[in-house]
Amino acid sequence: MKNTALEIEGLDSFALARAIRAGDCSACEVLEASMARIERTDGAVNAFTGKSYPRARQEAAAVDALCARGEALPPLAGVPYAVKNLFDIAGEVTLAGSKINRSHAPAAQDAFLVGRMQAAGAVLLGALNMDEYAYGFTTENTHYGATHNPHDLTRVAGGSSGGSGAAVAAGQVGITLGSDTNGSIRVPASLCGVWGLKPTFGRLSRRGSYPFVHSIDHLGPLADSVDSLALVYDALQSPDPLDPGCHASSVQPVGDLSRGLAGLRIGVLGGYFHEHASAPARDALMIAAKALGATDVVTWPDAVQGRAAAFIISAAEGGSLHLDDLRIRADDFEPLSVDRFIAGALTPAHWYLRAQRFRRVYRDKVNALFQHWDVLLAPATPVAAPEIGAEWIDINGTRHPSRPSMGLLTQPVSFAGCPVVAAPLWPAGSAGLPIGVQVIAAPWREDLALRAAFALQSAGVAHLKPVEL
Amino acid sequence: MNEMHILAYVKASAAAQGLVLDDARAQRVASHLARTAHLAQLLEGFPLGVEDEPAELYRPLPFSEIPHKEGAP
Numbered sequence: 010m011k012n013t014a015l016e017i018e019g020l021d022s023f024a025l026a027r028a029i030r031a032g033d034c035s036a037c038e039v040l041e042a043s044m045a046r047i048e049r050t051d052g053a054v055n056a057f058t059g060k061s062y063p064r065a066r067q068e069a070a071a072v073d074a075l076c077a078r079g080e081a082l083p084p085l086a087g088v089p090y091a092v093k094n095l096f097d098i099a100g101e102v103t104l105a106g107s108k109i110n111r112s113h114a115p116a117a118q119d120a121f122l123v124g125r126m127q128a129a130g131a132v133l134l135g136a137l138n139m140d141e142y143a144y145g146f147t148t149e150n151t152h153y154g155a156t157h158n159p160h161d162l163t164r165v166a167g168g169s170s171g172g173s174g175a176a177v178a179a180g181q182v183g184i185t186l187g188s189d190t191n192g193s194i195r196v197p198a199s200l201c202g203v204w205g206l207k208p209t210f211g212r213l214s215r216r217g218s219y220p221f222v223h224s225i226d227h228l229g230p231l232a233d234s235v236d237s238l239a240l241v242y243d244a245l246q247s248p249d250p251l252d253p254g255c256h257a258s259s260v261q262p263v264g265d266l267s268r269g270l271a272g273l274r275i276g277v278l279g280g281y282f283h284e285h286a287s288a289p290a291r292d293a294l295m296i297a298a299k300a301l302g303a304t305d306v307v308t309w310p311d312a313v314q315g316r317a318a319a320f321i322i323s324a325a326e327g328g329s330l331h332l333d334d335l336r337i338r339a340d341d342f343e344p345l346s347v348d349r350f351i352a353g354a355l356t357p358a359h360w361y362l363r364a365q366r367f368r369r370v371y372r373d374k375v376n377a378l379f380q381h382w383d384v385l386l387a388p389a390t391p392v393a394a395p396e397i398g399a400e401w402i403d404i405n406g407t408r409h410p411s412r413p414s415m416g417l418l419t420q421p422v423s424f425a426g427c428p429v430v431a432a433p434l435w436p437a438g439s440a441g442l443p444i445g446v447q448v449i450a451a452p453w454r455e456d457l458a459l460r461a462a463f464a465l466q467s468a469g470v471a472h473l474k475p476v477e478l
Numbered sequence: 479m480n481e482m483h484i485l486a487y488v489k490a491s492a493a494a495q496g497l498v499l500d501d502a503r504a505q506r507v508a509s510h511l512a513r514t515a516h517l518a519q520l521l522e523g524f525p526l527g528v529e530d531e532p533a534e535l536y537r538p539l540p541f542s543e544i545p546h547k548e549g550a551p
Binding site: 224311313314316317318320321324332335336339348349351352353354355356357360362363364365366367368369370372 | 487488491492495496497498499503506507508510511514515517518520521522524526530531532533534
C-alpha cells in the first residue's frame with residue numbers, strides 16, 4: 010500500500026529507506042514531500058543556503074528506475090539529505106559560511122563523503138548554513154542570516170553545523186552531514202534535539218571539505234534516529250589514502266545495535282563536566298545514566314588543559330589558514346569572529362607547540378581510561394539554546410561568554426579523538442528545550458557508543474520531538 | 479603578560495605579519511589574545527619532558543609500503 014505525503018513525513022530515514030525498498034513509496038514521492046517541507050518551513054528556520062533540486066530529481070529518478078527494473082537498491086536509496094556548506098558539491102561554490110568564498114570557482118567534483126552518499130543512493134537536497142569557516146558554536150551568520158532553532162525560533166540552533174541540526178529538527182531532511190572540530194556536530198545536535206555522531210578522528214575522509222583546523226577537524230552525520238545514524242555512518246565509511254588525516258584502513262560496520270548493554274561498563278563523567286553543566290544539563294545526564302544503569306562517577310584526565318590546548322590549536326591553525334585574506338580584506342570576514350581569527354594568527358609558536366606536545370600525553374591518559382570503561386556519559390552543552398544575540402550565559406551562577414562557552418563540554422573529548430554520539434534528551438527546567446548527552450567510547454569503538462545510544466532510544470528517553478512551524 | 483604587554487605584542491606582531499589594525503581592532507584582538515594567554519598559562523603548569531613530542535600527523539610514507547628486497551641496499 011502506498012504511503013501518503015503525511016505518512017512519509019512521519020517516518021525516520023531508516024524507515025523511509027525500508028519503505029522505498031518495499032515499494033510502499035517511490036523516491037520521487039519522498040523527494041516531493043521533503044522539498045514541500047523545506048519550502049514551507051525554511052523561511053522561518055533559515056537552514057538552507059543553497060538548494061540542489063534539479064540534481065535531487067535526477068538522483069531520485071535514478072533510484073526509481075532501479076526499482077522499476079527490479080534491481081537491488083543500495084542502503085540509502087531514495088533517502089533525502091543535505092550537507093553543511095563546507096562540503097564540495099560538484100558545480101557549486103563551497104561557501105564555508107563566508108562571503109569571501111563566493112568568488113571561488115565552483116567545485117569540480119563532490120566531496121568524498123558526498124560521493125559515498127550518492128553511491129549509497131541518497132538524494133542531495135542542498136547546502137546548509139554554518140558559522141563562517143566553522144569558527145563558532147551558534148550559526149549567527151551575518152552574511153546569510155542566523156539559523157533559527159526549530160523548537161523556539163528566537164533561539165540559536167547551535168553551531169557551527171547549525172543548519173545541519175536545524176534541518177533535521179524541522180523535519181526538512183532526516184539526515185545531514187556536518188563537521189566537528191570542537192563540538193560543531195554535538196552542539197547543534199544538543200540544542201536542536203537531534204542525533205549526531207562525531208566519529209573517531211581519522212575515521213572518515215575529509216577530502217573535498219573546506220578545512221578549519223587540520224589537526225582536529227572531523228566530519229560526521231546528524232540524523233532523526235539512532236538507526237538512521239548508524240545506517241548513514243556505515244555508508245560513509247571507506248579508507249581514503251588521499252586524505253592524510255584518514256587513518257582507518259578498513260571498514261568496521263556497526264553491527265547489531267539491539268545487542269543491549271550486556272558486558273558494557275558505563276560510567277558518568279564528573280568533575281569538570283559536572284561543574285560546567287547547568288541544572289537542566291545535569292538532569293539530562295541523570296536521565297540517560299539511569300536508563301543505562303550507570304552509577305559510577307569517573308574523572309576524565311586533565312579536561313581543563315585538554316580544552317585549553319584545543320582552543321589554542323584551533324585559534325592558531327584557523328588564523329594561519331586565513332592570514333592572506335585577513336591581511337587584505339579583513340572587513341569581508343564575519344564580524345563576530347574576525348578578531349578571533351586575527352588573534353589566532355598572532356599566537357606565539359611556543360603556546361601552539363606546547364599544546365601539540367601536551368596532546369600526545371593527553372591521548373595516552375584518555376586511552377588508559379578506556380581500559381576500565383567502555384562508555385562514558387557527559388552533557389553535550391552546559392545549557393539549552395540561548396536566545397539569538399545573547400552575549401552571556403549563566404552556568405550555576407557564573408557568567409560565561411555565550412558563544413565560546415557552548416563548547417566547554419565537547420572540546421576536551423574531541424581533542425582526544427574519541428567517537429561520540431550526541432543523544433537528544435528532554436530534561437526538566439529547560440522550558441521544553443532539548444539538551445544532548447554525549448555517549449563517548451574509546452577510539453575506533455563507534456559501535457559501542459551507538460549500542461548505548463540505541464538503548465537510550467529504546468528506553469524512550471532520547472528521541473526527536475515534532476515541531477510546529 | 480599583562481594587558482599592556484599583550485596590546486603591545488598585538489601591534490608589533492600584527493605589523494610584522496602585514497596585518498593592518500586600527501586602535502579599536504587592536505584592542506579587541508588583544509582581549510581575545512589575553513583569553514588565549516590565560517589558557518596557555520594552564521598548559522605551562524603541565525609537566526612535559528623533552529621526550530614528549532607533538533602529536534603526529536605527518537608521515538613520510540605509510541610504513542608497509544617501504545620496499546625491503548634481499549640484496550638491495
